[in-house]
Amino acid sequence: MLLKFVGSIFVIFAGSYLGFSIAKRYIKRPNNLRQVLSCIVSLKSYMNYTVMPLSDSLMNCAMGANQEVTNFFITTADLLKNNYLLMPQEAIQKSLILHKNKLSLTKEDCEVLLLFGCHLGEMDREEQQKYLTMIQKRLEILEGEATALRDKNSKMYRYLGVCGSLMVVLLLF
Secondary structure: OHHHHHHHHHHHHHHHHHHHHHHHHHHHHHHHHHHHHHHHHHHHHHHHHOOOOHHHHHHHHOOOOOHHHHHHHHHHHHHHHHOOOOOHHHHHHHHHHHHHHHHOOOHHHHHHHHHHHHOOOOOOHHHHHHHHHHHHHHHHHHHHHHHHHHHHHHHHHHHHHHHHHHHHHHHHO
């Protein structure tokens, strides 16, 4: 009887942990997108008003963001600074591979970030501003969608984890 009780505690703990960890990804995504958006707006102003290398601009725009987003932009800046032949899209892609699990981004979010790096530094200032404004608007749309998904799914996954594990325990008794 004691073994059943201890096993049921473990099942409830594991199910609850699983539900809360899935809900945590839904909660972190809008915040990460907001931080990336803030960094891109900052990068846009650095590119418009200062003349500095892209790696330095990326390094400066990451200041003030949360740790995951800061690490993403700093890794991208370091890749660009250490390898002059590396294109910004390749640096962003390598940085996304390194930080994808920490950022809580979906495939569509990563595609927008890769699109962000696609023409970065290849156009004149006016075209670059228009391009960054387009990326900014797309990230704002994705942030709104992520917020709606967070509100809908985070509570559901928490309840599903706890109630699902309780259901398994009831079925085992």
